[in-house]
Amino acid sequence: MAISIEQPELVDYDVENERQRNVEEFYQLNHINQKYDFVKRMREEYKKLSRVEMSIWECCELLNEIVDDSDPDLDEPQIEHLLQTAEAIRKDYPNEDWLHLTALIHDLGKVLLLPSFGGLPQWAVVGDTNPLGMWTGKCGHVMGS
Numbered sequence: 001m002a003i004s005i006e007q008p009e010l011v012d013y014d015v016e017n018e019r020q021r022n023v024e025e026f027y028q029l030n031h032i033n034q035k036y037d038f039v040k041r042m043r044e045e046y047k048k049l050s051r052v053e054m055s056i057w058e059c060c061e062l063l064n065e066i067v068d069d070s071d072p073d074l075d076e077p078q079i080e081h082l083l084q085t086a087e088a089i090r091k092d093y094p095n096e097d098w099l100h101l102t103a104l105i106h107d108l109g110k111v112l113l114l115p116s117f118g119g120l121p122q123w124a125v126v127g128d129t130n131p132l133g134m135w136t137g138k139c140g141h142v143m144g145s
Ligand SMILES: [Fe+2]
Pocket: 081, 106, 107
């Protein structure tokens, strides 16, 4: 009697390792460069809202050009991330239309990576955020100093 064993889907470890390495490098740059003074300077620059005027959908379409280096599981253009997130939220919370919109626009700030919005480096725009300029306690480090 032959035993049938289902084969697991093969994982390309080289691709996985390279992606993981890229994420690690990304967060290293993020922690080295994301300082309080930098963030203050960027807030001053971008709160002017002087670059362009466009619709939400036009802005979403700009994310077709962006892949987020901080996300090890996603190498698709960010517009897909926006649409998948909004659709998943709509499915789980069908009566919360404000939440669908929030999910759709939650990453529009990633346009700052594009040259027409300043072409900031990935470490300055995407990924997890951390408190800056405050004492963190036990480890003895001051983040963003
Ligand atoms: Fe996101």
